[in-house]
Amino acid sequence: MEPYYAEHIQESAQWISDRIDRRSLDIGLVLGSGLGDMAAQVEDAVTIPYERIPHFPVSTVEGHAGQFVIGRLEGKSVIVMQGRFHYYEGYSMKKVVFPIYVMKQLGVRSLVITNAAGGMNRTFQAGDLMLITDHLNMTGDNPLIGINHPELGPRFPDMSEAYNREYRALAKQISEQIGHERNEPVRLQEGVYAGISGPNYLHPAELTMLARLGGDAIGMSTVGEVIAASHAGLKVLGISCITDMAIGEELEPLTHEQVVAVANRTKPVFIELVCRFVREVSV
Template sequence: MTAVDVIREAAGDGFVAPRLGLVLGSGLGGLADAVQDATAIPYKDLPGFPVGSVAGHAGRLVLGTLEGTPVVVLQGRAHLYEGIPVSDLAVPVRTVRALGAESIVLTNAAGSLNPEAGPGSLMALTDHINLMGANPLTGPNDDALGPRFVPLGDAYDLELRAGLRAAAEGEDVELHEGVYLAVSGPSFETPAEIRAFKTLGADAVGMSTVPEVIVARHCGLRVAAVSAITNLAEGMGTEKLSHEHTLQNAAVAAEKLQRVLRRFVEAQA
């Protein structure tokens, strides 16, 4: 059985194809609890799904309805730095597509290279820089899933981003915009690396999301992404960085992000 088979069987006669997928990053998983008529399945029970072990990631798929819109929520994700093959990171996103979704919204916790976007703020992604040293499409291509060579000039959908801006304005939440730079981790960056990343044009830095964006575009999903800013990047502030610190500040941003996403999802109904 595939993951899609397991999900459909678990949902039974109540299965409704999701219109939208949501990926909830570090400390941001609370929105999954608002899904109605929910079918929740741990990743460990879904064939092919990579199972992460990082605090702040529940590791389950939730299918149901949010603000009147059929959704599939990935509550937490696995990461390259956990030793998981980058090709395995493709499975959850392809499952979202196979279930019927047309769009996906990715969230993450990230460090800011923009002093105006401090801890607790939100940043919609306009583009990315992949410095992870890995691409989930490496290896033989399955033409049934998508093309061998995927253009990424329009990776972050303008219409979906406009929807996020409108939702943020409706909730009176400031939504910054910027370029996300992805590194493999798990170590935090050095001050010299951050200075180099700023020169490259990055506004935020993190250890996820980019593989999912690549896979999503490969299989035809429209993409939007939001970073919950948890800290100023190394060398830009006085706080000592840690994952505990990341989760604490993610909680500050999570309340705003949940309000914005709920309004955004409602507009998709």
């Protein structure tokens, strides 16, 4: 890691802390493409654009507002990333995960990470949600390469349960409750997320390869953030919104607009699931 990386994290966290009236935050949420509207659920919100925060990168992707929303959600004190950073934007992996460490410095102990993803598992369909059980880091990089700052985490962090089992069990229980109330089952899958660098959508042969390696969904985010979260000792719930099917042998053309459109259709159930999880989880 960069020589002054830990100092920059502390300076960013202090700058944010000076502008909010909360001593500590409970839960961090990272909102992916088309899912940023969830931030509207936050009460007593303070909004801080990333561009104002010292040492912060700026989100450049359509559908990502590029700001923190800090306030109360379902009785918990939360900090919401309304838009994230991606390796394909030209940022180093260290910059991509920088906000994760800042949230830890602000007191966050639990993290909900969301994304829009393509479904590689043939039993999935567009509009499903997927609880991430594990991931394949296919980005070719790792945010922990370089100098390790012990105050951020150990040199060799364990990744045996990067996606918390208890959090997944709670999310499944909540989804069943929602389905019962709506009289319509929530299509909640479980699977392995394959994270790639992007920005291009993959070729058919590449998708076929990743499916054979055990990937159930594919996207261009999340893996670096979860590695950093595990390094920092945070418990993680990861949820993918399956916005399209990415079956190598049956691949059809895809645009970012299509991804956002499906995420928008899935949004009501997705928001309800995450909000109830925030309410019921112990942190």
